[in-house]
Amino acid sequence: MYSFNTYTILLQVDSLLEGTAMAVLGKDIFDLYRPHTHTKIQFGDKGYWVEWGTDCLPYGSILTEILNCSITDYCAKLSAVEQAVAACDPEQLSERLDALVRAFMKLPLYRLYILEPSAIEPALVWKYIEAGRHSDLIAEMLKDPDAFLVKYIRARDDILYIQERYGWFLESLFEGQPFEKKKGQKKIPLAKQLTDHFLEALVSGVSLGEDNQIDAPQVNIQYAVLEPEGCQPELVEKMYFDRLLDFVYVELMRGMQKGFVPKRCANCGRWFLQYPGATYAYCDGPAPGQEDKTCREIGATASFQDKVRNNEIWKLHQRAYKKYFARTRKGTMSKPEFEKWARDAEQLRDRALKSYEISRTLEEKNRILDKLKADLNCV
Template sequence: MLGFTAYFYKTHSMIEGAGQFKTNEILLAYLEYDFPDLRELLDKCKSFERRLHYPELGDENIEFDDLIQKAFIFYDKLDAMIEKLPPYNKLQVKRNRLYSIMNDHKELFRNDLENHGENYWPPEFYDHFYTPDFYDDLDADMYDSALRLNRQLAALTKEYRIFIEDCIRVKEIYAAFLEKLHAGKEYLDAKETADIYRFFLSEQENRLNIYARLEPSGTMSETFVPLNPEGDFVMYERYKFSTIGGFLYIDLFKGLQNHYLPRKCGLCGRYFLLEATAYSPFCTRPVKGKRGKTCRDLGHSKTYADKVNSDPILLTYTKAYKQHYARYLKKRMTQAEFREWADYALVLRQKAYDKELGFEEYEEKIRA
């Protein structure tokens, strides 16, 4: 259900049935999504993966319908969450798969606990699944059906568990890796990227859980195909992924090559996508209460202000510049005089940085 085919070319991908996406646009959506407690979801996935099988013991027999009803509710909630996330929000994801699987094997169960007569005709679809027989009492055909049921339940529960693990990997591992990539607040060259990646992998060597490492999940296969979505035929890489985790891994490294990477805005704290344009640590979302202003507008101003306030030489220069500019506006300096002073002030500032002028002497001269 959660597998799909994707085609990669330069800075975009096309997913069969879902359309075109920018490189790392889908990763951005997962980073931004407000998931419920993923660790709690993973624990429940593991519990159902362990317990959902045709009952073999007395207690399992008695409790099976109660277990399956809880599983219906749990996996329906997961389906609802998955349908909100790309690319599944554009794909026709099949809902109620567990219900369908159980009804495919309804000959193993009873829909109620009543003793019906010979003329009783069971409903087409069961809502309850009571087990009339113990595992060892099944005939050959029912035994084979029970084995097929177990295999289908194992595949289903594993698929959901891997999906939740992929989401955890995004929130914990991908986010941490991106933070290291953006620590220098600039695009990295190939060597710098490789060095950070090697160090990041070395930190994960002894982690037991695969979702705690920067690795793909599931299986994938690659071929090359010529496609012409925009006119001329070009070569696309076609991948068949069994999981979203496999896609996100390949897409991440496509983004590393092309400088299409999510990063967290230094002002609002939300993720945005850098698209190989001028590097900025701030997004372009509008700032509430600041009409016409974006995080990028205010963020760069704040960055400069922080730099000024932490640099006495620059702070002194900025104050002197404002004072002299005010004189020019009040016509106490001509334009030529202001330009002459501005050039002189830059020379003084550089001499202060080069320690050719002491700070007090620099301060006195630049304010004159």
């Protein structure tokens, strides 16, 4: 972990290098002393980079983390600081401020790049707290406590708002739609789902909010060539965000453009990130009460059992499968012979399923079942 001085120098060098590149292209040079909660994000094709981080995060990852996180402890620490400010208690304020700053560093997004408390409150930490000048600290904060606490209050309010409003938005998006695409079922594009649920008005003009004061962020975009280690150079869009709420709005919309979207697990209820092309209903985290299995494993088993239980073709196929698999256990059938039989049986099953689904009479259905029974040698 860097010391405060080293950390500051690195940031200044990084800013100078960026400033030089931007100056060449006729762009404005950013202030070297911009606040460290003024977050730089570089958006690429499949994900984005936060500040100087080398890891490319998939779109929707921070939103998913926010939807799952609990900020009860953070809210309590913020309330404690507010009480100490109101009481003008220097000893309590110093201790509680330190606890609040450390809790802030653990919040989604900020935890990725804020390495030391001094990066958030450098003037207060070094001028007052480290020097033991608690009375001066109180005097400084009491000049305008609301301005001092604004970033901490916004972080709390933004996370609570995102959890409530974005959670509602995403659940509304998938309402009435198959949560996991079945075989042969056409996947509905996310944009079509937005219009089907009359949600498109929330995408533009407001940040998913009912209050017209909560506007979508007005962001300035710059471009840069990023050269991740071990990867090909990539042209990225560089933006700076002052609020977590503004960043999450852009992250979600960019993610949905590319097929990344958070979903709620049908088993444990936690949110997980669905990647482009996937249609999972369950997360891959430990299942509640069955830590040796994931929700996805349990969901797949339950889904399969439900499929077998409600379809005569599947019942017949599974009866034949168990019969032939038992032969491998007894040694009367080799493993390669069983694997070949299983592949052939799957093709017979799938052809029968198609015919069975379009058959109109009970006689036709029984004829298909009898033929499959004979083909699978299932008696």
